[in-house]
Amino acid sequence: MSTSGSLEKEDWLDLGDLNNAPTFSLEDALNDTENLSDPFLDEQFAVDGEFGSVSNLTESTAHSPDSHSLTYKLDSAFVIQPHQVISHQILSNEKKTGRVIAVAERNGWIAVVTSKGQLLLFDLNGNLNQFHRGDETMGGASCVTFSLDGKFLAIGLQKGAIKIMTIDNKLYHMIDEGGQPGQGIIQVIYTKDNHTVLTLDNGGSFYECTISKPWLQKRKDKLRCHVSGCNGEVISMKMMPGDVIALLSVHRLIFYILKPRGQILGIFPIKFEYQFPPACSFWLGTPKTAINSPLNSLYSTTLKDFRVCISRGNKLAILRIHANNFFTKYRRATVIRQLELPCSLVNIHWMSNHMIVGIDSFGAVWQIDPEKGTAKKQDIEDLQLVFSTPILKGSATGGRVSEAVKAVAEFACYQSVTSATSTSERLIVLAHDGLKYLEKVHEWEQLERYKERNDVISASLYLLDVCRDKVRASEMFKRESHSLLAEKAHSLLTETVAGVGGGALSDLLAHYRKYIRVLLKVCITGRLLDFLYIACWDRLSMDSLSKTVFLDHLDEYVLDGALIDPPPPLVNEYLQHLAAEGHFSQFQSAVVRFPIHTLDLHTVMSICKQNSIYDGIIYVNNKALNDYITPLENMLAEMRTFAHRDMFSDSEQILGNKVLVYLNCCLSGMAYPFGALDEENRKRVPLETFRCISSLKEKDGSESDEQYPYLRLLLKYDPQQFLNVVSTCADVLLFQLDNRLQRFVDTIGQLCVNMKCELSLIHFLNLVVQLSERVLIAPPIEHVQDSVITLLRMSPWEHSSTENSILTALYHVTPDDKRRIIRAAQNPMRPTILSFLYLNDRKFEDLIKCYLESNSTEVYSSIGGILKEAELTDDESAEFRKYLMSIMENLFKIDGWLCANLINDHFRDVIASMAKSNEEERKMVFPVLAGIAQLRKVSNQPSFCNDDELDEKLFGIVFEGICKGWPSWMPSSEDPEYADRQLIALFPFWLQLAASTDFCLNIAVGNEHCVRTVIRLLEARQHLERAFDLLFEQLEKNKDHDNIMSEWLDETMKFCSRQSSKNETSDRMMRVFQFVSERVAEFEEDSEKQKKMDESLRTMCRQILSTGTKYAKQLVDKLLESPSFVESTFEDNGGLLLDIMASCEYEAELYQEMIYLIREENLSLAQKLEMEVSRRAPLMHNPNCITCEQPMHKSGYVFRCGHFQHIECSTNIDRTCTCDGIPDRLVVPREKPDRPEKRNIFENWDTKLNCRVFPKDSS
Amino acid sequence: MAARNAGTARPGGPNRTCQFKLVLLGESAVGKSSLVLRFVKGQFHEYQESTIGAAFLTQTVCLDDATIKFEIWDTAGQERYHSLAPMYYRGAQAAIVVYDITNQESFQKAKNWVKELQRQASPNIVMALAGNKADVANKRTVEYEEANAYAEDNALLFMETSAKTSMNVNDIFMAIAKKLPIGPAQGEPTGTVDMNQPQQQQKGSCCK
């Protein structure tokens, strides 16, 4: 069973079938080291990504980012109020009564107990009502609590007893041992029956004690131990709604329920910041108006909004408890938020729906918002809390306390903080300087404080936020807030006008700015417009300075349209102010936002006209004169002056765009620049506008007889945007009636074709596609066709998207007369478009024909594409191939290389037919074959069609072509030896084929420049002597050209070393050497040349050496014969000698290495072999045959499993034992593997605590 | 012949098809086109050409009870096209304002766009804010929290997206789709009549 402590938001409390497992006791829950195998429990709490990410947003939203004068600061949300009377009494009598230890409150009584075991009972006014002197022998008090009905008090004592007192100070009952014997009590709480107390002792035990009624004879208390200290250290407990008891242990929070028998509802891990005590508090939502009373909550039966907040140190989690799911298998709680705080909390209390108060280890007070996940330190003094340290350390009982209790002792303050029972908004706190209330500050108090400070600005902004629901406030306060705000607005105005009482002008200006901004904000966003328009405007416009400031700050509000029904004088002052300051763009945006009747038309119009503020002109025309067309016509006329240009100035661009937007508004029946038209205009304006722009003639423009002047103009200006205008309003009623859209599109198409403008045509096609996709028109086939053809005839295209547009259009619109389009696409050739057209109809042949006609090299990729991608049917494929075969010769001609690729990929059978004999034909197929040869070489296939004879013939053509320099795709060169090199380049791969007959040789001989080729061929055909002779001939022939000669020398050397196994080689080598030495001798006079020759001789020597040491001896002989060597000093030729020696040595070394390597390789094999030999079966288990059970008299097998079997008894063909048949099992299986060590779950606890948490065996 | 109402509505049918106009706004190079391309075609180009004017695309998404066809206007972010934007957003039922999380300025621009929409677009336009290029979070200059807080204040849908990794791209369109009014079937009264946007009301709630 798992206690699943997963911190996944969703499922931490999913205890599975816990309820069906009665054996799972509280002890188990506290102490189940066994079940802690669940990895989640060992993890740190902070696994959730949300941690930390939200913690630092501690600022409340009360700060708006605008600027400082529009923000305000809320005071602390809490206030600490010392209870002077009680504080005085407990402090002044401390000597007599002892230090105060614990506090409790109920029904207007405050109980305080002391270190001398005394009880002080005060009423709320602080009058000491009762006083109970304790019995020193029983030890000091450690805790106190009221019964829920308020009639009894239970006092826990440090030596283990519990006193039950009545409220009128009678000792009602005494429990001698409220916990384990010898342990002090650390907490007592009453259950709802008022006769049962739950106790915790400092050994960590948790008891339930039902107090016997005095009138019953049997005066024995029923004491029940739910968990004893050695089994789990409960530190604190708390009553919760729904009879739930929250038990806080060192590392868990357990929701427990007593009745009918102790049962666990859920477990939550709280293993962090060990030294701080865990704390928890609940919130039970009540109807909005009711005051939330913690006492009432305990009795509440509607547990709808039941939340629990748990804290420990700097971590805090908020859970929602699903009380409905108690005792079911459904999830009983969900983590709704986890936060990390910048402090370590020691106590928390849920004050109101949105507010948790936390007290940290230094006594500072924090406001935590459980919804936003924010924490804010309060600007109030620290609470010097009384901590229960000595009690929890067990000073009265000899320090015999559980380690868990000891661990949190330092900061435990469960007893010195208690919540008031009647309201959740008050905490009662015992501090070293007395008893205090920690209370929530109410809105009124906040307002009062602003007032005290004379801070009208903050007060009004605060109220404004309350009105606008930006800060949380009670319903009551909210209801009042608007009228309070109005009051504040008055005070603000008064303050504003009061000025600064003399001083510099700049001070006054700053003052006005500060106040007027707030005033505007408050009046406008706080819906106090009347006050603004009348009182404020009247007062502020009296002074020119304040008036300017006022108007200056109006901009944003005007743009937001927040000034509803402004008074005309204000509007006109404002507009004139803008014009005077030159803020024309603001003027333009502002003018359209005032109701027309507030404008002074004459002034506005003249400002607009002077400054070309079209928006204003349009607005006045539209609204005042109900004229929508005149401004359009005027703007179009203006546009005509520049539309034909390629580039526009900024102002032209602005005007052009304005026309388009205005057109868009008018056509779609919207008001310009925003808003709506009235019913009548909505019908009229679109139609009028449509008629205007689509008019055949300009209204007064008799001067030009161009048709559709406006449409032309707009298309000329920016066809894309104009057609987008059409597209964006294509679905309005106007266009849908009378087939207008269709006709309009037709007209546009016609014009575009007419204008022969590429851009217009592209966008016309795009428009058609868009509108047909949206099923708004039937595609105008004829116009699309004309447009496409017009576009196809243009060349070159200026826009990259043209082709795409045509294709898309053709895809959506099937042209009637495809042939015309095809014809247009052929000249100039548009392969993509042609392909599209033909492939669509599956007219593959036609497409290919087109390509052939234009001799386009695209034909090959097109054919390849069709064969690969067009998914031909068998018939189509056969037909297409047949066609292709018929045009194959044409294909040969266009591009040999591409054709070779095509044939290699798709038409291998054609290759055989290319072995032509006629020279002309050979010339024709040569480029293709050369390509194929290249491709085969790349793919390493040394054959054309797997037929030796044909291959020879085909290669012959390639060879011949190159040799004779027939034209092909291959690069050509002036160099006469170029063909030679090309042929040589063929050889590494094709030599075998070339040398199979004398054909190639003969051809090569025919070209006098192909000497190398001839030599290679001779060599390959084993005419070695002839080859060498030819080489030698080259040497002799070129003896005057040192460079060429040395090249040939190289060749010769290479040849020799290739043929080194032949006996004749040494002779040949020597012949060459002789030749060279002679050459050296010839240059005797010319020391320069001789030196050079000497050098080459040596080089040759080295070369000879580098081909092997075979000729070393002969070489030395020859050298000794050579006069130049014999006469030289060692210094001159020592290097050469050393080289000879080194080369011999090197070879010896090489041999040795080789031997070593061979040995090395064999060694591992040998070892393996050895191992095989020495591999033995384990000892035989049983010397008797496994089958016949007779002893080992005859030959038999011993299997690796340890069994023996006679050969004659074996029937298994694969010679395995009959025991389990696993062949060749070398090793008897190991015993069960060692189990991994048990995990020490406490290993990772980052704790100073030097103890075992469960001291089972420490006692 | 002009199919002016070709999409046949099935009144009250469980699966209606609604068309909505959606516009993308935002500074140049923040990735508007890339977002649309990813949403419509599932592609991403490292070198996406800057949009000229505006581009029109469509994409259909299926919700539980309706099929929504987005008519998307991908506007050009370059300043000189700014004044044309009203043409695209005024008829739109939804808008995505895009910024680039690595570019603080684009976020400021986005805020201006939101303001402009609030002032001038249809009052019930569904607005979303997209912080694009979330894949390059190491160059982030606009914090998630900052944008999220702003979006909350202005009641915008908000997501950080990446056209490159397609993170949240479909999600943001789906979230918008879910917020759009799927009006009653044709023939029924259309409830509140929006006086400001007559033609849009007809469009937005009428099922084609």
Ligand SMILES: Nc1nc2c(ncn2[C@@H]2O[C@H](COP(=O)(O)OP(=O)(O)OP(=O)(O)O)[C@@H](O)[C@H]2O)c(=O)[nH]1
């Ligand atoms: N790393 C990354 N790059 C992106 C992402 N989205 C877009 N880009 C890149 O940003 C550049 C601009 O993207 P566009 O989609 O053209 O931007 P735009 O907003 O349409 O720009 P305009 O059309 O000029 O308004 C392109 O190079 C994209 O490859 C993204 O999510 N991550």
Ligand SMILES: [Mg+2]
């Ligand atoms: Mg773009």
